[in-house]
Amino acid sequence: MNRALSILTCACLVVLIAVLQRFVVGKEDMVDPITTAGDTDAAVTTDDFTVRVTEVDLATSLEAPGDADGGTHTVEANGAWVLVWADVTATRETIENLPSELRMRDGSVYVERGWFRDSLDHQTFSPGLPVHGAFVFEVPTDRIEKPALVVTHAFGYDSRLGAQAKVDLGLENPEPTDRPATLLPAELRADGAETGEDDHAST
Amino acid sequence: MVHHVLATDAPVGPPPRNPLARLALVSLAGAVGSVGLLGVAVFGGLERADAVSEPSAAGTEVENSLIRISPHEARVVTGELGDQLQLRADIEMHGSERPVSVFDAVKAVVVNIEPAGKRTEHPTVLFQRMPDGIVSHLQPHMPEKDAIISWDLPDGVDPDTIEDLVVTVHEVERLEARGGGGVLWPSDKKLAGAVTVPLEGSGR
Numbered sequence: 038m039n040r041a042l043s044i045l046t047c048a049c050l051v052v053l054i055a056v057l058q059r060f061v062v063g064k065e066d067m068v069d070p071i072t073t074a075g076d077t078d079a080a081v082t083t084d085d086f087t088v089r090v091t092e093v094d095l096a097t098s099l100e101a102p103g104d105a106d107g108g109t110h111t112v113e114a115n116g117a118w119v120l121v122w123a124d125v126t127a128t129r130e131t132i133e134n135l136p137s138e139l140r141m142r143d144g145s146v147y148v149e150r151g152w153f154r155d156s157l158d159h160q161t162f163s164p165g166l167p168v169h170g171a172f173v174f175e176v177p178t179d180r181i182e183k184p185a186l187v188v189t190h191a192f193g194y195d196s197r198l199g200a201q202a203k204v205d206l207g208l209e210n211p212e213p214t215d216r217p218a219t220l221l222p223a224e225l226r227a228d229g230a231e232t233g234e235d236d237h238a239s240t
Numbered sequence: 241m242v243h244h245v246l247a248t249d250a251p252v253g254p255p256p257r258n259p260l261a262r263l264a265l266v267s268l269a270g271a272v273g274s275v276g277l278l279g280v281a282v283f284g285g286l287e288r289a290d291a292v293s294e295p296s297a298a299g300t301e302v303e304n305s306l307i308r309i310s311p312h313e314a315r316v317v318t319g320e321l322g323d324q325l326q327l328r329a330d331i332e333m334h335g336s337e338r339p340v341s342v343f344d345a346v347k348a349v350v351v352n353i354e355p356a357g358k359r360t361e362h363p364t365v366l367f368q369r370m371p372d373g374i375v376s377h378l379q380p381h382m383p384e385k386d387a388i389i390s391w392d393l394p395d396g397v398d399p400d401t402i403e404d405l406v407v408t409v410h411e412v413e414r415l416e417a418r419g420g421g422g423v424l425w426p427s428d429k430k431l432a433g434a435v436t437v438p439l440e441g442s443g444r
């Protein structure tokens with residue numbers, strides 16, 4: 038009887054150890070950014086900022102404002118341009134560096150090209166002031182599979198333990214259009230104005 | 241009850257047990273090894289690890305564990321920054337699922353200027369379809385036609401004397417930095433391949 042009891046206790050302890058092992062954070066992951074996950078239905082709120090994805094455009098070329106002359110130039114994609122339109126609001130301090138990436142389900146990751154001054158990547162976010170604009174990615178068309186937008190507050194260019202939002206874009210089988218997508222400059226949104234018309238969708 | 245193994249039962253090493261048989265086996269192995277070595281030596285010895293017998297012709301694809309590159313056109317361009325060597329190449333990063341900075345990705349590509357014998361490294365990269373934008377990262381699974389790779393011309397090289405660029409691509413190794421420090425791609429001395437691109441005179 039006593040023996041059966043100790044065997045049972047041992048078995049329970051082994052199971053308990055196995056379960057507890059799952060909670061051990063690996064050395065490499067210990068300083069990973071702290072991620073809040075969500076989807077396009079609602080705002081995703083992290084410690085440092087909120088991001089609400091409003092729309093996603095896919096196109097094979099992109100019309101972006103030019104440098105100084107006020108004109109526009111069109112840039113062909115090696116694949117497709119993915120414009121993720123979003124409202125981003127800093128919560129408590131000014132955010133200078135908010136790198137973004139697009140993560141596919143197969144694990145491949147794309148960062149912004151950095152060619153467009155008007156993308157959200159290049160903006161500064163002051164606390165409480167929502168900025169509306171687009172994150173601009175270039176991806177191979179056959180790799181667009183359940184992409185998620187991942188935005189990280191990298192304070193001092195260091196993303197360790199930084200606030201991070203992961204927004205599932207909910208794209209199942211997206212087809213890029215041949216009509217150029219238009220990148221409009223990021224702009225401040227006054228409170229309440231964000232329910233209005235999609236001014237970029239008309240192009 | 242516990243059964244004690246007797247000392248004489250313990251194995252004394254791999255078979256065969258007979259000392260003479262062992263001696264014969266060792267001698268035979270040694271003889272076979274020597275004949276093998278002799279054979280390698282007679283047929284010209286081992287090739288050096290980094291030996292690339294002859295650089296390939298322009299347009300040939302060279303690949304290390306991170307990138308594929310096929311250089312097809314070279315010229316000297318005089319711009320605001322002085323003389324620059326400009327190489328047109330198709331380039332693809334295949335060794336990482338995450339973007340790799342151009343600095344890291346193209347570090348292993350070294351250009352030798354012939355016949356001056358000078359080398360130059362650390363180029364900037366542009367794409368033909370976006371000539372205004374410096375490329376900061378190579379992204380996974382995106383083969384790019386007509387990338388424009390530019391190096392500063394080293395001091396003391398007269399552009400008119402250049403005949404060929406020998407583009408060498410070294411092997412790289414993937415190293416993960418500790419504590420979320422990212423991934424490093426140090427290049428080593430081992431050559432993955434080399435391509436000779438004749439210089440075109442029409443660039444200036």
